[in-house]
Structures are given as C-alpha cells and as structure tokens.
Amino acid sequence: MQNSAKPEGITPSQTVGPFFKYGLTPTGEYAWNDAFTNSTLTPDVSGDRVRIEGRVLDGDGAVVPDAMLEIWQADAQGRYADPQDKRALPNASFRGFARCGTDKDGNYSFDTIKPGTVPDPDGKPQAPHIVLAVFARGMLRHLYTRIYFSDEAGNAADPVLSLVPADRRATLIAVREAGKPVYRLDLRLQGDGETVFFDV
Amino acid sequence: MTFIYPTDSNKAHPLPLSPEYKSSIKRAPNKPLIPMRHTLSELTGPVYGHETVREGDNDLTTQHTGEPLGERIIVHGHVRDEDGRGVANTLVEIWQANACGRYVHVRDQHPAPLDPNFTGAGRTVSDASGYYRFVSIKPGAYPWGNHHNAWRPAHIHLSVFGHSFVSRLVTQMYFPGDPLFPFDPIFNSVPDEKARMRMVSSFDLENTKPEWALCYRFDIVLRGKNATPMETH
Numbered sequence: 027m028q029n030s031a032k033p034e035g036i037t038p039s040q041t042v043g044p045f046f047k048y049g050l051t052p053t054g055e056y057a058w059n060d061a062f063t064n065s066t067l068t069p070d071v072s073g074d075r076v077r078i079e080g081r082v083l084d085g086d087g088a089v090v091p092d093a094m095l096e097i098w099q100a101d102a103q104g105r106y107a108d109p110q111d112k113r114a115l116p117n118a119s120f121r122g123f124a125r126c127g128t129d130k131d132g133n134y135s136f137d138t139i140k141p142g143t144v145p146d147p148d149g150k151p152q153a154p155h156i157v158l159a160v161f162a163r164g165m166l167r168h169l170y171t172r173i174y175f176s177d178e179a180g181n182a183a184d185p186v187l188s189l190v191p192a193d194r195r196a197t198l199i200a201v202r203e204a205g206k207p208v209y210r211l212d213l214r215l216q217g218d219g220e221t222v223f224f225d226v
Numbered sequence: 227m228t229f230i231y232p233t234d235s236n237k238a239h240p241l242p243l244s245p246e247y248k249s250s251i252k253r254a255p256n257k258p259l260i261p262m263r264h265t266l267s268e269l270t271g272p273v274y275g276h277e278t279v280r281e282g283d284n285d286l287t288t289q290h291t292g293e294p295l296g297e298r299i300i301v302h303g304h305v306r307d308e309d310g311r312g313v314a315n316t317l318v319e320i321w322q323a324n325a326c327g328r329y330v331h332v333r334d335q336h337p338a339p340l341d342p343n344f345t346g347a348g349r350t351v352s353d354a355s356g357y358y359r360f361v362s363i364k365p366g367a368y369p370w371g372n373h374h375n376a377w378r379p380a381h382i383h384l385s386v387f388g389h390s391f392v393s394r395l396v397t398q399m400y401f402p403g404d405p406l407f408p409f410d411p412i413f414n415s416v417p418d419e420k421a422r423m424r425m426v427s428s429f430d431l432e433n434t435k436p437e438w439a440l441c442y443r444f445d446i447v448l449r450g451k452n453a454t455p456m457e458t459h
Binding site: 034035036037038039040041042043044045046047048049050052056057058059061062084085086088090092096098099100106107108109110111121122123144145146147152155157159161162163164165166167168169170172186189190215216217220221222223224225226 | 231233235236238239240241242244247249250251252253254255256257258259260261262263264265266267268269270271272273278279280289308317319320321323329330331333334345346347348349383385389390391392394395396397398412413415416420421422424425445446447448449
C-alpha cells in the first residue's frame with residue numbers, strides 16, 4: 027500500500043452527521059479549539075465590510091439547527107488567496123474562507139468583505155459572488171451554491187446566474203437591508219423556494 | 227488551457243436522496259443540480275499552512291490529563307488525487323465517538339459512558355508528499371434512531387480540503403470486517419461496491435507499535451484535474 031499505483035477512483039462522500047460540532051465548529055462550547063470562525067476579517071483587510079445572514083430550512087420549512095456552511099471568496103479586487111490564481115493582482119493577506127454552524131433556530135451569519143469581480147473561463151466578468159458549501163445530517167454529500175448581492179448591476183449579465191431559470195435566481199441573491207451593510211439569504215434545501223444547487 | 231475537474235468522478239458519491247437514510251428525505255434537493263463550467267471560484271480553494279494546527283492536535287489520546295479508555299490505534303494514509311498525485315499541505319480534520327460509542331455532544335443521549343479523557347476531535351496537515359497520521363482510540367458502534375435496531379458501524383469522520391473548492395471532501399473511515407456493514411444505510415448510500423469499499427481502512431500490521439497500538443491505513447482519494455479544455459455543458 028505504501029507506494030500504491032494510480033487509484034481506481036475517488037473516496038465517496040458521507041454525511042457530517044449530527045455530531046460534528048465539537049470537531050469542526052466548537053465556538054467555545056467544547057475544550058477543542060476552533061480552527062475557523064464565521065469571519066474572514068482581519069484588522070487590515072481592505073474592502074467593504076458586510077454581514078451575510080439567514081436561516082437554513084428543510085423541505086417542511088422547519089429550521090435546520092445542525093447544518094454547517096463554508097464560504098470561499100475572492101478579496102475586494104477579485105483575487106483568490108490561492109497560487110492557482112496567477113493574475114497580476116497584488117497579493118493581499120485576505121484568506122477568503124470561513125465556516126459557520128447554524129444555531130438552534132437555523133440561523134447562520136458570516137462577517138466578510140464584498141468580493142471583487144472574477145473572470146469566467148472566457149474571461150468575461152462574473153458579478154461579485156461568494157461560493158458556499160452546505161453540510162448537514164441527512165446530506166450524504168455537501169451541496170454547492172453561490173451567494174450574489176442584490177445591489178450589483180452585474181448580476182443581470184452574470185454567466186452563472188444566466189444558467190439558472192429566471193424564476194429561481196432570487197434563491198441565490200442576498201438582499202441588502204435598508205441602510206445597513208447586512209445582506210439576508212435563506213437557504214431552502216428542498217421544496218418551495220428551493221435554493222439552486224450546482225453540479226460542479 | 228484551463229484545468230477542470232471532470233464531473234464523472236462524482237459518480238462515486240451517494241445520490242442526495244437515499245430514502246433508507248431517513249434524514250435525507252426532507253433535506254435532499256428535489257430539483258436537479260444545475261451543471262456549470264468551473265471558474266476560478268471553483269478551481270481555487272483554501273490553502274492551509276501549519277499555523278491553524280498546533281503540535282499534538284493529531285493525538286487524541288493526549289488532550290486530557292489521563293489516558294482515554296479503549297483500544298489505542300494509529301490511523302495513517304495518503305491523501306492523493308485520482309491521478310495519483312499526493313496532496314501536500316491539506317488540512318485533515320477528524321471527529322469520532324469514544325470507545326463506548328458515545329459522542330461529546332448534547333444530542334447524543336446514548337446510555338454509554340462519556341470518557342473524561344477523550345474529546346474525539348483532532349486535525350493535522352498532510353506532509354509534502356500528502357501523508358497524514360493520527361493517534362486515537364477505536365470508536366465503538368452506537369445505536370441511532372433511523373430504523374428498528376439501527377447501529378452505526380464504527381467509524382471516524384474525516385474532512386479534507388484538497389486543491390480546490392470542488393475537491394472538498396467529508397467522508398467516514400470504517401474498519402475492516404465490520405458485521406454492521408450490510409445494515410447501515412449511510413455506508414450503503416454509496417451505490418458502487420468498489421467505491422463503498424474504498425471507505426474501509428485496511429489493518430496495517432507493519433505499522434502497529436508493539437505493546438502500544440494497532441494501526442489502520444486509510445488512503446483518501448480526492449478529485450483530480452485534467453488538463454483538458456473546458457467544454458460547454
């Protein structure tokens with residue numbers, strides 16, 4: 027096994043189950059310390075600071091109190107903190123990753139900055155967006171989706187939003203609250219208003 | 227030239243709705259997933275250095291003042307992609323029940339003892355070649371409410387990041403020869419038998435430590451990227 031040849035296939039996914047909380051999102055509840063929080067912010071990060079919040083709901087509209095969400099995003103100028111992003115943009119210290127468990131009422135929140143524009147494979151600009159992975163008991167594989175922002179004119183021409191039937195696009199667009207840097211987006215895993223999930 | 231992660235790899239995963247696993251019934255999407263081309267957002271992913279991991283985080287037997295109860299085990303393996311390349315510097319997080327099959331969790335009311343010397347959470351970063359290692363306690367089987375007399379096979383949960391947001395994986399490592407395999411809807415949610423068996427670790431006699439711990443090997447294979455021009459779906 028030590029020097030095994032090319033493997034036959036990938037390791038399948040399994041659910042995080044209901045008991046991940048002390049391992050992945052302890053937030054002070056257990057002796058184990060957090061590797062991640064629900065914030066991407068550092069004191070020196072540049073860009074517009076925003077909060078994204080909402081609830082996770084199941085097919086009955088019941089809140090999901092045991093979900094875990096992860097976000098990954100570009101910095102304010104649209105650069106990813108990854109060596110694979112080779113564009114000639116200054117390397118910021120912004121890391122772009124955060125993790126959040128839902129509370130007993132199904133609420134989540136992220137403190138972050140508004141990302142910049144990232145090109146699609148043809149070089150066309152995508153509207154500012156955050157990618158989001160949803161994990162929970164009952165989910166054998168995490169689901170992949172995106173968060174867009176309601177006050178971005180570029181949404182209309184975004185190549186990924188354009189793949190989504192018009193009557194479902196709102197499930198991906200976090201709505202800015204009047205006068206506050208807060209955006210709200212509920213995630214519906216199933217049923218009425220079901221969030222669009224992508225096959226990636 | 228743009229690297230993509232072929233979606234064919236995803237056939238190894240369970241389908242979102244697996245009715246035998248009851249929790250999936252109200253939580254799996256009803257509508258089909260929408261295919262999309264990968265952009266930089268999908269092709270990049272969090273890169274972890276050692277700063278998030280403390281020394282000793284990969285030894286679950288030394289997190290408290292006393293020794294945990296149960297069978298001490300070493301778990302190690304190779305994180306690689308499906309093209310056989312080792313995945314260096316990727317964060318591997320684990321969590322598990324104690325030797326009695328009890329989690330440190332308010333929702334776990336299984337009447338088995340909690341072990342004051344065992345939390346059951348650990349993490350490490352794969353080395354420059356993609357190898358990782360933990361020391362822990364073999365977890366016990368435990369009952370759950372999915373169906374009459376439902377017991378989960380002993381397992382350790384693992385979370386791995388890989389090279390990109392689309393190679394992210396959360397899985398469970400099982401132990402060889404577990405008699406509960408045929409009855410577990412989570413294990414059997416993986417339709418292909420060969421893929422299912424890739425979740426079963428192998429007993430590694432060579433790397434046991436005499437008088438101290440048994441050893442299991444669990445290789446984790448993430449999606450690989452091919453240097454193929456992107457195609458429009």
